[in-house]
Amino acid sequence: xxxxxxxxxxxxxxxxxxxxxxxxxxxxxxxxxxxxxxxxxxxxxxxxxxxxxxxxxxxxxxxxxxxxxxxxxxxxxxxxxxxxxxxxxxxxxxxxxxxxxxxxxxxxxxxxxxxxxxxxxxxxxxxxxxxxxxxxxxxxxxxxxxxxxxxxxxxxxxxxxxxxxxxxxxxxxxxxxxxxxxxxxxxxxxxxxxxxxxxxxxxxxxxxxxxx
Amino acid sequence: xxxxxxxxxxxxxxxxxxxxxxxxxxxxxxxxxxxxxxxxxxxxxxxxxxxxxxxxxxxxxxxxxxxxxxxxxxxxxxxxxxxxxxxxxxxxxxxxxxxxxxxxxxxxxxxxxxxxxxxxxxxxxxxxxxxxxxxxxxxxxxxxxxxxxxxxxxxxxxxxxxxxxxxxxxxxxxxxxxxxxxxxxxxxxxxxxxxxxxxxxxxxxxxxxxxxxxxxxxxxxxxxxxxxxxxxxxxxxxxxxxxxxxxxxxxxxxxxxxxxxxxxxxxxxxxxxx
Numbered sequence: 001x002x003x004x005x006x007x008x009x010x011x012x013x014x015x016x017x018x019x020x021x022x023x024x025x026x027x028x029x030x031x032x033x034x035x036x037x038x039x040x041x042x043x044x045x046x047x048x049x050x051x052x053x054x055x056x057x058x059x060x061x062x063x064x065x066x067x068x069x070x071x072x073x074x075x076x077x078x079x080x081x082x083x084x085x086x087x088x089x090x091x092x093x094x095x096x097x098x099x100x101x102x103x104x105x106x107x108x109x110x111x112x113x114x115x116x117x118x119x120x121x122x123x124x125x126x127x128x129x130x131x132x133x134x135x136x137x138x139x140x141x142x143x144x145x146x147x148x149x150x151x152x153x154x155x156x157x158x159x160x161x162x163x164x165x166x167x168x169x170x171x172x173x174x175x176x177x178x179x180x181x182x183x184x185x186x187x188x189x190x191x192x193x194x195x196x197x198x199x200x201x202x203x204x205x206x207x208x209x210x211x212x
Numbered sequence: 213x214x215x216x217x218x219x220x221x222x223x224x225x226x227x228x229x230x231x232x233x234x235x236x237x238x239x240x241x242x243x244x245x246x247x248x249x250x251x252x253x254x255x256x257x258x259x260x261x262x263x264x265x266x267x268x269x270x271x272x273x274x275x276x277x278x279x280x281x282x283x284x285x286x287x288x289x290x291x292x293x294x295x296x297x298x299x300x301x302x303x304x305x306x307x308x309x310x311x312x313x314x315x316x317x318x319x320x321x322x323x324x325x326x327x328x329x330x331x332x333x334x335x336x337x338x339x340x341x342x343x344x345x346x347x348x349x350x351x352x353x354x355x356x357x358x359x360x361x362x363x364x365x366x367x368x369x370x371x372x373x374x375x376x377x378x379x380x381x382x383x384x385x386x387x388x389x390x391x392x393x394x395x396x397x398x399x400x401x402x403x404x405x406x407x408x409x410x411x412x413x414x415x416x417x418x419x420x421x422x423x424x425x426x427x428x429x430x431x432x433x434x435x436x437x438x439x440x441x442x443x444x445x446x447x448x449x450x451x452x453x454x455x456x457x458x459x460x461x462x463x464x465x466x467x468x469x470x471x472x473x474x475x476x477x478x479x480x481x482x483x484x485x486x
Contacts, residue, residue: 023225023228024225041276041309044308044309044312045308045309048308048309048311048338049308049340052311052337052338052339052340053339053340056358106343106344106347107343107398110398110399110402110403111398113402114397114398114401114402114428115398118426118428119422119426121426122422122425122426122427140425175418178418179415179418179419182414182415182417182418182434182435183414183415184414184463184466185414185435185436185437185459185463186282186413186414186415186435186436187414188231188235188458188459188462188463188466189281189282189414189435189436189455189459190278190281190282191231191232191235191462192235192239192281192436192455192458192459192462193280193281193455194281195235195236195239195458196239196454196455196458199239199240
């Protein structure tokens with residue numbers, strides 16, 4: 001194991017401990033690590049964006065191929081920076097309007113198709129009692145309908161509507177519970193990975209120092 | 213203050229300490245827990261298993277280093293399974309802090325299987341705004357990526373000569389910790405009918421089951437559990453499998469805390485009523 005790897009891993013270990021120290025209470029070590037991660041991420045992103053966005057999409061076409069029209073979107077991009085000035089902030093609306101127009105035009109038909117139409121289609125299921133699938137289909141249909149009834153506020157939630165809304169909230173709660181359980185799993189995975197990293201660091205250092 | 217009230221007002225730092233100990237014990241005394249495979253993970257594994265040598269799979273690595281713990285084992289296991297079968301890979305990294313991490317993973321696995329860039333795999337790297345990049349790749353990979361990550365023009369790479377767009381790949385498997393997964397569903401599956409499977413973090417998993425039920429994605433791996441299932445099926449790596457013992461211990465402790473907290477809540481409410 002080379003010295004560089006050990007040094008970098010030791011720095012990573014120190015920063016992990018700094019972040020974990022917040023569990024006890026807020027402190028300068030935590031603040032240091034927090035600011036470092038924000039700064040490093042922003043710096044890394046800025047460089048990645050410059051070399052993967054500005055250089056191949058503006059600099060190279062304009063300077064090497066003379067394709068000057070690539071400057072137009074670049075100018076629109078620069079115009080968004082006028083938001084920093086109260087006097088000139090109105091200029092940024094042109095680029096935002098342009099961006100919104102394109103984004104909505106591209107996204108709306110596909111969003112409708114994928115998130116609404118196909119999901120509605122997936123709810124139109126055959127209900128039968130020949131096998132377990134028929135029961136699951138019924139459960140999906142009931143779940144969707146009762147969930148929608150809960151969010152239907154034009155009728156008072158009384159009687160049959162109230163019952164359906166109550167079932168709807170139960171179904172929503174089951175969904176939130178599943179989400180919460182998966183979130184706990186995700187957070188514990190991150191903790192487990194850091195603890196595993198600490199163990200690997202310990203093994204690496206002891207091996208480097210004593211060869212054991 | 214009686215016992216139940218004290219239980220209700222327990223300092224959260226005690227909870228952290230107990231969870232911390234619960235996590236450290238299995239690290240110091242490793243043991244294995246059985247991994248039960250779910251159909252939504254098995255279908256992805258079987259799909260990759262049935263690919264023929266020379267087939268091309270698109271692997272999207274859409275996560276940053278902070279999500280490595282959960283989804284990195286998935287990407288690694290799929291990559292190893294493909295290289296072991298001589299399946300070629302086109303890889304992108306559309307999360308802004310991910311391209312360097314993805315390159316590190318690709319180099320490591322490619323070296324292990326003696327695979328060459330441009331012949332056995334093509335790493336496209338990163339371009340800003342995943343939604344537009346995914347749409348553009350549906351026309352031609354060369355529109356957003358005229359060159360690969362290393363600056364080599366795609367046309368000069370042997371494996372990319374006859375490859376234009378998603379029609380030339382068997383499927384896309386997106387390993388994601390960002391909303392890039394939504395863009396793959398909406399822009400790739402919606403616009404180009406791309407066969408798509410997802411590997412996502414635990415937090416995201418519940419949101420993507422509706423797409424599995426509707427058939428918009430053919431498989432779904434959720435968090436570390438999904439990764440461990442894939443490792444168990446493919447027999448490529450065991451990092452996620454090892455971590456499942458830690459996960460299990462921590463979950464037992466959290467369940468006990470939830471039960472204790474609820475007992476404390478109901479008992480103190482009962483006392484207040486009395």
